[in-house]
Amino acid sequence: MSHELLTSAEMGEADRLTIAAGPIDGIGLMRRAGQAVATEVLSRYPSAAHVHVLCGPGNNGGDGYVVARILAGSGVATTVWTSGPPRPDSDAALAAAECPIKPRPLSDFDAGPCSIVVDALYGAGLSKPLSGEAARAVDLAAKLHLPVVAVDLPSGISGDSGKVLGTSFSADLTVTFARKKPGHLLLPGRERCGEVVLAGIGIGDDVIARLQPQTFENGPALWSRGLPVPAVDAHKYKRGHVGVFSGGPSATGAARLSALAAARSGAGAVTVLSPGNAMQVNAAHLTSIMLRKADDAADIEAFVGERRLSAFVLGPGFGIGEKTRAFALVLLASGKPAAASTGIGGLVFDADAITSFREAPDILFEAARGPGAPALVMTPHEGEFARLFADIADDNVSSKLDKARAAAARANAVIVYKGADTVIAAPDGRAAINSNGAAWLATAGSGDVLSGITAGLLAQGMLAFEAACAAVWIHAEAGSRFGPGLIAEDLPLAIVPVLRDLVAAGGGR
Ligand SMILES: NC(=O)C1=CN([C@@H]2O[C@H](COP(=O)(O)OP(=O)(O)OC[C@H]3O[C@@H](n4cnc5c(N)ncnc54)[C@H](O)[C@@H]3O)[C@@H](O)[C@H]2O)[C@@H](O)CC1
Ligand SMILES: Nc1ncnc2c1ncn2[C@@H]1O[C@H](COP(=O)(O)OP(=O)(O)O)[C@@H](O)[C@H]1O
Numbered sequence: 163m164s165h166e167l168l169t170s171a172e173m174g175e176a177d178r179l180t181i182a183a184g185p186i187d188g189i190g191l192m193r194r195a196g197q198a199v200a201t202e203v204l205s206r207y208p209s210a211a212h213v214h215v216l217c218g219p220g221n222n223g224g225d226g227y228v229v230a231r232i233l234a235g236s237g238v239a240t241t242v243w244t245s246g247p248p249r250p251d252s253d254a255a256l257a258a259a260e261c262p263i264k265p266r267p268l269s270d271f272d273a274g275p276c277s278i279v280v281d282a283l284y285g286a287g288l289s290k291p292l293s294g295e296a297a298r299a300v301d302l303a304a305k306l307h308l309p310v311v312a313v314d315l316p317s318g319i320s321g322d323s324g325k326v327l328g329t330s331f332s333a334d335l336t337v338t339f340a341r342k343k344p345g346h347l348l349l350p351g352r353e354r355c356g357e358v359v360l361a362g363i364g365i366g367d368d369v370i371a372r373l374q375p376q377t378f379e380n381g382p383a384l385w386s387r388g389l390p391v392p393a394v395d396a397h398k399y400k401r402g403h404v405g406v407f408s409g410g411p412s413a414t415g416a417a418r419l420s421a422l423a424a425a426r427s428g429a430g431a432v433t434v435l436s437p438g439n440a441m442q443v444n445a446a447h448l449t450s451i452m453l454r455k456a457d458d459a460a461d462i463e464a465f466v467g468e469r470r471l472s473a474f475v476l477g478p479g480f481g482i483g484e485k486t487r488a489f490a491l492v493l494l495a496s497g498k499p500a501a502a503s504t505g506i507g508g509l510v511f512d513a514d515a516i517t518s519f520r521e522a523p524d525i526l527f528e529a530a531r532g533p534g535a536p537a538l539v540m541t542p543h544e545g546e547f548a549r550l551f552a553d554i555a556d557d558n559v560s561s562k563l564d565k566a567r568a569a570a571a572r573a574n575a576v577i578v579y580k581g582a583d584t585v586i587a588a589p590d591g592r593a594a595i596n597s598n599g600a601a602w603l604a605t606a607g608s609g610d611v612l613s614g615i616t617a618g619l620l621a622q623g624m625l626a627f628e629a630a631c632a633a634v635w636i637h638a639e640a641g642s643r644f645g646p647g648l649i650a651e652d653l654p655l656a657i658v659p660v661l662r663d664l665v666a667a668g669g670g671r
């Protein structure tokens with residue numbers, strides 16, 4: 163279990179609890195941290211002519227003094243450049259005292275060819291933008307194209323938000339401790355970290371469990387046990403039924419992409435719910451996927467009432483306006499006791515279903531809180547997010563993680579805040595950050611496929627947060643594996659080998 167992500171406050175608490183429980187003390191943790199970094203430097207840069215260790219005034223700098231001591235002891239030409247001495251009597255002061263190299267002022271930092279930089283200026287304690295001599299060191303390392311190994315985080319990157327404070331190193335390698343931090347996965351932090359190596363320094367899993375972290379790196383460890391696998395006596399309706407609403411005659415493709423993805427994700431039956439005037443065009447393109455007319459609320463109610471439907475997708479290509487709002491509200495009300503036990507496992511609102519509530523988002527949020535309302539997953543990209551949650555989107559201080567969480571709480575929905583660093587957040591406070599995607603996924607219709615996968619998993623009984631996390635990861639994995647030339651039509655089939663690997667690895671119920 164190392165998929166938890168720790169905030170800087172949680173990391174400090176993990177540190178404190180570990181030291182309190184003994185036998186490792188503060189300098190013990192620091193020695194282990196420094197050792198882990200030194201080991202990586204020695205194994206990856208065996209022919210470096212010179213290592214420049216930049217040490218800040220806090221514990222990050224303390225780790226740096228340990229690195230410098232070990233490298234010097236291994237015969238590596240090492241210089242320590244410091245922005246200021248550690249606080250007297252601190253662990254970092256002890257580490258500095260143990261280091262045989264006399265530090266030079268960071269303001270004089272310079273480096274020759276074949277040098278590398280170990281950045282131990284600031285880590286979890288970064289409290290203000292990088293400036294002065296630290297900013298100069300960042301510029302010089304970039305100008306000289308020096309490889310940079312960052313201790314814990316590249317200095318200038320916020321571990322909690324992934325934002326750049328002032329300026330930051332762009333590391334080739336970042337060695338972090340115990341657990342990754344959100345800033346290793348959120349952009350731009352993720353890009354500035356380079357490869358991230360996680361080093362154990364003696365902080366136990368039990369200590370992490372006591373913190374009850376609510377933030378995770380998205381991956382199979384988070385949801386693979388809930389991945390649906392058909393029972394031996396399955397029949398198609400037991401495997402879940404997905405309804406996908408189609409737009410008008412000239413906007414039907416998005417719904418079919420979504421429907422195909424739902425089917426490939428294992429839903430036993432999928433129906434495209436089409437306006438009457440688009441029945442012909444849909445019929446011309448559908449084979450295993452069923453088709454039914456749905457022009458108004460009464461059509462939806464009739465359909466929901468006559469079979470155990472399990473999940474719906476509303477939004478892709480559907481159109482913006484009153485009809486969309488009405489359909490969304492009918493679906494959210496369809497779980498009410500009065501509407502009989504329809505067994506709707508979940509709703510996915512994407513694209514136009516989100517934009518249609520731009521002028522009156524509270525109506526949507528209120529309906530999502532209604533008694534018996536089905537679980538709701540909304541999948542906004544950045545533009546759609548800003549339409550529904552304008553004030554949250556405008557907040558320049560909050561991270562993408564904070565924003566997704568705030569939106570999920572407000573909307574009483576799982577929010578999939580899409581992008582290159584998609585964040586999935588649940589109303590109960592859990593959140594996951596996705597990092598296995600690739601820019602090949604930035605292609606029209608890609609999001610429609612994601613909605614379909616999510617609905618396919620919901621229909622098979624997966625819980626909303628887990629289904630959304632699994633869908634995002636599977637979608638991203640399929641896109642990354644496919645690579646160049648990917649178009650949305652490829653994605654439903656491209657998820658098949660990903661699912662096969664997940665099931666082969668023991669995923670599923
Ligand atoms: N918490 C833990 O479990 C462990 C932490 N360790 C290290 O300790 C680090 C955190 O140490 P600290 O909390 O002392 O924090 P840092 O060493 O990251 O920085 C704190 C110091 O830097 C100053 N500072 C912050 N941003 C600045 C800026 N932009 N310009 C100038 N000064 C600035 C602060 O005023 C403070 O003096 C971690 O990143 C990690 O490297 C390791 O020793 C291993 C164990
Ligand atoms: N640069 C990127 N890296 C990784 N994933 C991306 C990137 N750009 C887009 N994506 C993913 O591709 C999908 C695009 O969805 P969306 O913006 O709704 O597109 P569309 O409306 O055309 O279907 C989302 O899942 C998003 O996370």
Ligand SMILES: [K+]
Pocket residue numbers: 222281282283284285312313314315316317
């Ligand atoms: K650092």
